[in-house]
Amino acid sequence: MAKHRRQNKTTRRIAIASTAVAMGATAISPAVAGAAEVQIPETGYTVDVPGLENVPGVQDVPGYSDYVVQNNTAGGSSAPAAPASEGQRIVEIAQSKIGAPYVYGASGPNAFDCSGFTSWVYAQVGKQIPRTSQAQASAGTPVAYNDLQPGDIVSFYGGASHVGIYIGDGKIIDALNSGTPVGVRTLDYMPFNNAVRF
Structure with missing residues (x-):
């Protein structure tokens, strides 16, 4: 048995x-x-x-x-295993802040406005980028809409009054506005202005 x-x-x-x-x-x-x-x-x-x-x-x-x-x-x-690309590391850091509150003028680590969020995320991978959305949109290397890669910064509205981080699959992570925490939105949620890569 x-x-x-x-x-x-x-x-x-x-x-x-x-x-x-x-x-x-x-x-x-x-x-x-x-x-x-x-x-x-x-x-x-x-x-x-x-x-x-x-x-x-x-x-x-x-x-x-x-x-x-x-x-x-x-x-x-x-x-x-291949190490994560820099763009993927940027996305992972951005995802770690989903749910953080929007506060005008805040640049982390616990609350953000839109460009404060993007500049804070980039700083975590050792990249110093301009602080305002307009300055971010005009710096870096321009990227065509159809050539976006995870980690690229996307600006919205005429005059680049808002920015977010492209995460792939037609989505971004951003700090949208007062009362809306950091979160994932579709790329077409707002009028596209331009995109840049640092």
């Missing part, structure tokens, strides 16, 4: 999470030979997830680089 080991709730959760991660990735991309090694939070376990690096937009998921340990190739060798 075989002995059965009783699983506690933690072991069961780990097994379920590991299976779900592995099955989900297999369903998404079953034919890919490579695999990404994903660390399951708070468990010390890792799971090889075939094709994870080929899932569109997966590297834009907040915390991606914290949990994807490495990419394994079909030959068994491995390489470290």
Whole structure:
């Protein structure tokens, strides 16, 4: 007669999470030979997830680089996961302030106006940019609407009276106005003026 080991709730959760991660990735991309090694939070376990690096937009998921340990190739060798781009780091920092209050003239770290928000986020990656929305819109390298990349600064209305940070998928994060906390809005929420990259 075989002995059965009783699983506690933690072991069961780990097994379920590991299976779900592995099955989900297999369903998404079953034919890919490579695999990404994903660390399951708070468990010390890792799971090889075939094709994870080929899932569109997966590297834009907040915390991606914290949990994807490495990419394994079909030959068994491995390489470290690519570091987040500077634009992606800008987006992650901006996302960390979602819900912070709008306060006219504030430039962080706990409250912001629109250009105070963009200048504070950029300062966190070591970039000093002008403080006002008009100065930000006229500095940096101009970027066409169709060439926007995460981390670009987008200005709105004639005269660039408002700015936000492009995060991809036709969305921005900004400090909109009094009574509206820092949040995500669609790019077409306001009239587009121009975009710049620093």
